[in-house]
Amino acid sequence: MTKRKIGIMGGTFDPIHIGHLILGEAAHRQFGLETVYFMPAGNPPHKRNRAGRATDAQRLEMVRRAIASNPHFELSEREMNPDGYSYSYRTLEALNSEHPDCSFYFIIGADSLFDFDTWREPARIAAACSLVVATRNQTDPVRFEQEIETKRKTYNGTFLRLDTPNLDISSHHLREMIQKEESVKYYIPDPVIEYIQQEHIYRVDDGEES
Ligand code: ATP
Ligand code: MG
Numbered sequence: 001m002t003k004r005k006i007g008i009m010g011g012t013f014d015p016i017h018i019g020h021l022i023l024g025e026a027a028h029r030q031f032g033l034e035t036v037y038f039m040p041a042g043n044p045p046h047k048r049n050r051a052g053r054a055t056d057a058q059r060l061e062m063v064r065r066a067i068a069s070n071p072h073f074e075l076s077e078r079e080m081n082p083d084g085y086s087y088s089y090r091t092l093e094a095l096n097s098e099h100p101d102c103s104f105y106f107i108i109g110a111d112s113l114f115d116f117d118t119w120r121e122p123a124r125i126a127a128a129c130s131l132v133v134a135t136r137n138q139t140d141p142v143r144f145e146q147e148i149e150t151k152r153k154t155y156n157g158t159f160l161r162l163d164t165p166n167l168d169i170s171s172h173h174l175r176e177m178i179q180k181e182e183s184v185k186y187y188i189p190d191p192v193i194e195y196i197q198q199e200h201i202y203r204v205d206d207g208e209e210s
Pocket of ligand 1: 012020109110111170
C-alpha cells in the first residue's frame with residue numbers, strides 16, 4: 001500500500017514569514033506531499049502573553065491568514081496544548097497511530113538539525129517520520145551534507161535535504177523590524193501584516209498592550 005504523504009511544519013510562528021511558507025511549498029513539490037500541516041507550538045503558561053510577543057490566539061490567526069490562499073496547506077492546533085509545551089515525538093507517535101495510512105514528513109531548518117540531539121527523544125522522532133531539512137544561516141553546503149549524514153547514522157533515520165535557497169529571514173529579526181517601524185512587506189504576507197498592525201503586535205513601546 002502506498003501511504004499518503006503528509007508534511008508537518010512546526011514552529012512558534014511569532015510571526016509566520018515567507019521562510020516557513022516557502023519551506024512548506026517546496027516540500028510539497030519535492031516530495032509529493034498531499035497536505036502540509038502548519039502546527040504552531042504551544043507555550044507553557046509562564047511564556048504566554050509576554051510583552052513584545054503575540055498571544056497564542058494571535059499566532060494561530062497569523063498562520064490561518066498566511067496559509068488561506070494555499071489549498072494544500074492546513075492549520076493544525078494539536079500542539080496548542082492548554083497546559084504547556086507539547087513534544088514532537090509524542091505528536092508524531094500519536095499521528096502515526098491515528099493515521100496508519102499516512103507517512104509523515106517533518107520539515108525543519110538547518111538550525112533545528114544542528115540542535116536535533118537536544119530535542120526530547122530525538123531517536124523516537126526519527127523513528128516516527130522522515131526529516132526534511134532546508135538550509136539556513138548560510139550553512140556551508142559540505143558541512144550541511146555531513147550533518148545530514150551524521151544524523152542518518154546516529155538515528156538510523158531518514159533525513160532528506162530540501163532544495164531551497166538560503167532564506168535569510170527569522171521571526172526574531174522581523175519582531176525587531178516591526179518594533180522599529182521598518183517595513184516587513186514581502187517578508188510576511190499582506191493579510192498577516194494587516195493583522196499585526198490592527199492588533200499592535202510586537203510594538204512593545206506604544207503603550208497599547210492590554
Ligand atoms: P525565531 O527567530 O523566533 O526563532 P524562526 O524564524 O526561527 O523564529 P521558528 O518558528 O522558530 O521561526 O521556526 C520553525 C521552523 O522553521 C524551524 O525548524 C526553523 O529552522 C525553520 N525556519 C524558520 N525560518 C527559516 C528560514 N528562513 N530558513 C530555513 N528554515 C527556517
Ligand atoms: Mg527559530
